Amino acid sequence: MNTIIERTISFVKETLEGAEAGHDWFHIERVYKNAQHLNETEKGDELIVALAALLHDIADPKFNDGDEEIGPRIAGDFLNSLGLEPGLISHVQEIIKNLSYKASLGEINFQSRELDIVQDADRLDAIGAIGIARAFTYGGYKNRVLYDPEISPNLHMSKEEYKNSSTPTLNHFYEKLLKLKDLMKTESGRKIAIQRHDFMLLYLDHFYQEWQGKI
Ligand code: ADP
Ligand code: NI
Secondary structure (H helix, E strand, O other), rough: HHHHHHHHHHHHHHHHHOOOOHHHHHHHHHHHHHHHHHHHHHHHHHHHHHHHHHOOOOHHHHOOOOOHHHHHHHHHHHHHHHHOOOOHHHHHHHHHHHHHHHHOOOOOOOOOOHHHHHHHHHHHOOOHHHHHHHHHOOOOOHHOOOOOOOOOOOOOHHHHHHHOOOOOOOHHHHHHHHHHHHHHOOOOHHHHHHHHHHHHHHHHHHHHHHHHOOO
Protein backbone atom coordinates (compact mmCIF):
# COMPACT_ATOMS: atom_id res chain seq x y z
CA MET A 1 0.00 0.00 0.00
CA ASN A 2 2.82 2.42 0.83
CA THR A 3 4.51 2.11 -2.54
CA ILE A 4 1.18 2.61 -4.28
CA ILE A 5 0.69 5.83 -2.34
CA GLU A 6 4.26 6.99 -2.85
CA ARG A 7 4.02 6.43 -6.58
CA THR A 8 0.70 8.25 -6.69
CA ILE A 9 2.17 11.20 -4.79
CA SER A 10 5.06 11.44 -7.29
CA PHE A 11 2.66 11.21 -10.23
CA VAL A 12 0.40 13.95 -8.84
CA LYS A 13 3.32 16.24 -7.97
CA GLU A 14 4.75 15.89 -11.49
CA THR A 15 1.39 16.37 -13.19
CA LEU A 16 0.50 19.45 -11.15
CA GLU A 17 3.85 21.14 -11.70
CA GLY A 18 2.97 24.75 -12.56
CA ALA A 19 -0.76 24.39 -11.69
CA GLU A 20 -2.52 27.56 -10.50
CA ALA A 21 -2.28 28.23 -6.77
CA GLY A 22 -5.83 27.12 -5.85
CA HIS A 23 -5.22 23.59 -7.14
CA ASP A 24 -1.52 23.08 -6.69
CA TRP A 25 0.19 20.20 -4.88
CA PHE A 26 -0.29 21.96 -1.53
CA HIS A 27 -4.08 21.91 -2.01
CA ILE A 28 -3.89 18.19 -2.73
CA GLU A 29 -1.67 17.62 0.30
CA ARG A 30 -4.10 19.48 2.57
CA VAL A 31 -7.09 17.53 1.21
CA TYR A 32 -5.16 14.27 1.60
CA LYS A 33 -4.38 15.13 5.23
CA ASN A 34 -7.93 16.33 5.94
CA ALA A 35 -9.28 13.11 4.42
CA GLN A 36 -6.99 10.90 6.49
CA HIS A 37 -7.95 12.83 9.60
CA LEU A 38 -11.69 12.44 8.91
CA ASN A 39 -11.18 8.78 8.08
CA GLU A 40 -9.82 8.07 11.56
CA THR A 41 -13.40 8.49 12.78
CA GLU A 42 -15.35 7.70 9.62
CA LYS A 43 -13.61 4.38 8.93
CA GLY A 44 -13.77 4.24 5.16
CA ASP A 45 -11.41 2.15 3.03
CA GLU A 46 -8.01 3.75 3.61
CA LEU A 47 -6.55 3.08 0.18
CA ILE A 48 -9.59 4.38 -1.70
CA VAL A 49 -9.75 7.51 0.46
CA ALA A 50 -6.03 8.17 -0.05
CA LEU A 51 -6.02 7.59 -3.82
CA ALA A 52 -9.18 9.60 -4.43
CA ALA A 53 -7.91 12.52 -2.32
CA LEU A 54 -4.57 12.50 -4.14
CA LEU A 55 -6.07 12.24 -7.63
CA HIS A 56 -9.22 14.34 -7.22
CA ASP A 57 -7.93 17.44 -9.05
CA ILE A 58 -5.57 15.73 -11.48
CA ALA A 59 -7.24 17.59 -14.36
CA ASP A 60 -9.74 20.38 -13.74
CA PRO A 61 -12.59 20.54 -16.32
CA LYS A 62 -12.49 24.35 -15.91
CA PHE A 63 -9.11 24.41 -17.62
CA ASN A 64 -9.90 21.64 -20.11
CA ASP A 65 -12.81 23.02 -22.13
CA GLY A 66 -15.31 21.78 -19.55
CA ASP A 67 -14.42 18.13 -20.22
CA GLU A 68 -15.81 16.41 -17.08
CA GLU A 69 -14.30 13.04 -18.04
CA ILE A 70 -10.67 14.04 -18.34
CA GLY A 71 -9.78 13.78 -14.62
CA PRO A 72 -11.31 10.31 -14.12
CA ARG A 73 -9.68 9.15 -17.36
CA ILE A 74 -6.16 10.28 -16.40
CA ALA A 75 -6.58 8.85 -12.89
CA GLY A 76 -7.89 5.57 -14.29
CA ASP A 77 -5.00 5.21 -16.74
CA PHE A 78 -2.51 5.86 -13.98
CA LEU A 79 -4.09 3.39 -11.51
CA ASN A 80 -4.24 0.80 -14.28
CA SER A 81 -0.52 1.23 -14.84
CA LEU A 82 -0.04 0.28 -11.16
CA GLY A 83 -1.97 -2.93 -11.80
CA LEU A 84 -4.72 -2.20 -9.26
CA GLU A 85 -8.01 -4.07 -9.46
CA PRO A 86 -10.75 -2.69 -11.71
CA GLY A 87 -13.33 -2.40 -8.89
CA LEU A 88 -11.04 -0.15 -6.87
CA ILE A 89 -10.11 1.92 -9.93
CA SER A 90 -13.71 2.57 -10.92
CA HIS A 91 -14.60 3.52 -7.33
CA VAL A 92 -11.83 6.14 -7.32
CA GLN A 93 -13.01 7.39 -10.73
CA GLU A 94 -16.62 7.71 -9.50
CA ILE A 95 -15.43 9.74 -6.52
CA ILE A 96 -13.50 12.14 -8.77
CA LYS A 97 -16.48 12.50 -11.10
CA ASN A 98 -18.92 13.26 -8.29
CA LEU A 99 -16.71 15.48 -6.22
CA SER A 100 -17.13 18.88 -7.77
CA TYR A 101 -19.51 21.44 -6.35
CA LYS A 102 -21.09 21.64 -9.79
CA ALA A 103 -21.75 17.90 -9.78
CA SER A 104 -23.41 18.29 -6.39
CA LEU A 105 -25.78 20.90 -7.86
CA GLY A 106 -26.94 18.31 -10.40
CA GLU A 107 -28.33 14.84 -9.82
CA ILE A 108 -26.47 12.49 -7.52
CA ASN A 109 -25.73 9.22 -9.22
CA PHE A 110 -23.14 7.61 -7.01
CA GLN A 111 -22.79 7.36 -3.26
CA SER A 112 -20.17 5.93 -0.95
CA ARG A 113 -18.67 6.60 2.44
CA GLU A 114 -15.31 7.25 0.79
CA LEU A 115 -16.88 9.85 -1.55
CA ASP A 116 -18.41 11.60 1.48
CA ILE A 117 -15.05 11.69 3.26
CA VAL A 118 -13.04 13.03 0.31
CA GLN A 119 -15.76 15.52 -0.61
CA ASP A 120 -15.85 16.85 2.94
CA ALA A 121 -12.04 17.06 2.99
CA ASP A 122 -12.05 19.05 -0.27
CA ARG A 123 -14.82 21.34 1.00
CA LEU A 124 -12.94 22.02 4.23
CA ASP A 125 -10.11 23.45 2.12
CA ALA A 126 -12.56 25.93 0.56
CA ILE A 127 -13.57 27.44 3.92
CA GLY A 128 -11.85 28.99 6.95
CA ALA A 129 -8.60 30.94 6.73
CA ILE A 130 -7.32 28.89 3.80
CA GLY A 131 -10.65 29.08 1.99
CA ILE A 132 -10.56 32.89 2.28
CA ALA A 133 -7.04 32.97 0.85
CA ARG A 134 -8.04 30.66 -2.01
CA ALA A 135 -11.11 32.72 -2.86
CA PHE A 136 -9.07 35.93 -3.19
CA THR A 137 -6.41 34.10 -5.18
CA TYR A 138 -9.10 32.92 -7.58
CA GLY A 139 -10.64 36.41 -7.72
CA GLY A 140 -7.23 37.92 -8.49
CA TYR A 141 -6.61 35.38 -11.20
CA LYS A 142 -9.95 36.41 -12.77
CA ASN A 143 -9.28 40.11 -12.12
CA ARG A 144 -12.40 40.50 -9.97
CA VAL A 145 -13.07 43.28 -7.48
CA LEU A 146 -12.81 42.39 -3.80
CA TYR A 147 -16.27 43.76 -3.03
CA ASP A 148 -18.87 46.04 -4.58
CA PRO A 149 -21.63 47.33 -2.27
CA GLU A 150 -23.90 47.81 -5.33
CA ILE A 151 -23.80 44.17 -6.45
CA SER A 152 -25.69 41.75 -4.20
CA PRO A 153 -24.88 38.05 -4.04
CA ASN A 154 -27.06 35.72 -6.13
CA LEU A 155 -28.03 33.02 -3.66
CA HIS A 156 -29.81 30.72 -6.09
CA MET A 157 -27.49 30.32 -9.03
CA SER A 158 -28.03 27.55 -11.52
CA LYS A 159 -25.09 25.40 -12.60
CA GLU A 160 -24.71 27.52 -15.75
CA GLU A 161 -24.89 30.86 -13.91
CA TYR A 162 -22.38 29.63 -11.33
CA LYS A 163 -19.93 28.70 -14.06
CA ASN A 164 -20.24 32.03 -15.88
CA SER A 165 -20.65 34.44 -12.98
CA SER A 166 -18.10 37.21 -12.56
CA THR A 167 -19.12 38.03 -9.04
CA PRO A 168 -17.10 40.25 -6.67
CA THR A 169 -15.05 37.86 -4.56
CA LEU A 170 -16.90 38.74 -1.36
CA ASN A 171 -20.18 37.59 -2.97
CA HIS A 172 -18.64 34.16 -3.46
CA PHE A 173 -18.76 33.76 0.31
CA TYR A 174 -22.59 33.92 0.19
CA GLU A 175 -22.94 32.12 -3.13
CA LYS A 176 -20.87 29.13 -2.06
CA LEU A 177 -18.52 29.23 0.93
CA LEU A 178 -21.08 29.91 3.68
CA LYS A 179 -23.31 27.14 2.29
CA LEU A 180 -20.69 24.43 2.61
CA LYS A 181 -21.09 23.88 6.37
CA ASP A 182 -24.62 22.54 5.85
CA LEU A 183 -23.56 20.37 2.94
CA MET A 184 -21.01 18.40 4.93
CA LYS A 185 -21.69 14.67 4.78
CA THR A 186 -19.69 13.36 7.74
CA GLU A 187 -20.06 14.18 11.41
CA SER A 188 -16.34 14.80 11.89
CA GLY A 189 -16.24 17.02 8.81
CA ARG A 190 -19.18 19.06 10.05
CA LYS A 191 -17.47 19.73 13.40
CA ILE A 192 -14.42 21.23 11.71
CA ALA A 193 -16.60 23.06 9.17
CA ILE A 194 -18.48 24.86 11.96
CA GLN A 195 -15.23 26.31 13.35
CA ARG A 196 -14.05 27.41 9.92
CA HIS A 197 -17.49 28.85 9.13
CA ASP A 198 -17.52 30.93 12.31
CA PHE A 199 -14.08 32.26 11.43
CA MET A 200 -15.36 33.38 8.01
CA LEU A 201 -18.27 35.22 9.68
CA LEU A 202 -15.83 37.02 11.94
CA TYR A 203 -13.69 37.86 8.91
CA LEU A 204 -16.71 39.29 7.03
CA ASP A 205 -17.69 41.35 10.03
CA HIS A 206 -14.23 42.93 10.15
CA PHE A 207 -14.20 43.41 6.39
CA TYR A 208 -17.40 45.50 6.41
CA GLN A 209 -16.29 47.52 9.40
CA GLU A 210 -12.96 48.29 7.76
CA TRP A 211 -14.73 49.11 4.48
CA GLN A 212 -16.69 51.81 6.32
CA GLY A 213 -13.61 53.03 8.13
CA LYS A 214 -15.08 52.03 11.47
CA ILE A 215 -12.18 50.04 12.83
P1 ADP B 1 -12.57 22.77 -5.53
O1 ADP B 1 -11.34 22.40 -6.26
O2 ADP B 1 -12.28 23.01 -4.09
O3 ADP B 1 -13.70 21.83 -5.75
P2 ADP B 1 -13.24 25.04 -7.29
O4 ADP B 1 -12.45 24.53 -8.41
O5 ADP B 1 -14.68 25.35 -7.53
O6 ADP B 1 -13.14 24.17 -5.98
O7 ADP B 1 -12.55 26.35 -6.74
C1 ADP B 1 -11.24 26.41 -6.30
C2 ADP B 1 -11.08 27.52 -5.29
O8 ADP B 1 -11.43 28.75 -5.90
C3 ADP B 1 -12.02 27.34 -4.09
O9 ADP B 1 -11.36 27.72 -2.92
C4 ADP B 1 -13.18 28.25 -4.42
O10 ADP B 1 -13.82 28.77 -3.30
C5 ADP B 1 -12.50 29.34 -5.21
N1 ADP B 1 -13.47 29.90 -6.17
C6 ADP B 1 -14.20 29.26 -7.10
N2 ADP B 1 -15.04 30.12 -7.74
C7 ADP B 1 -14.82 31.33 -7.17
C8 ADP B 1 -15.36 32.63 -7.35
N3 ADP B 1 -16.32 32.87 -8.25
N4 ADP B 1 -14.89 33.64 -6.58
C9 ADP B 1 -13.92 33.41 -5.66
N5 ADP B 1 -13.38 32.21 -5.43
C10 ADP B 1 -13.81 31.18 -6.17
NI1 NI C 1 -9.92 20.15 -4.77
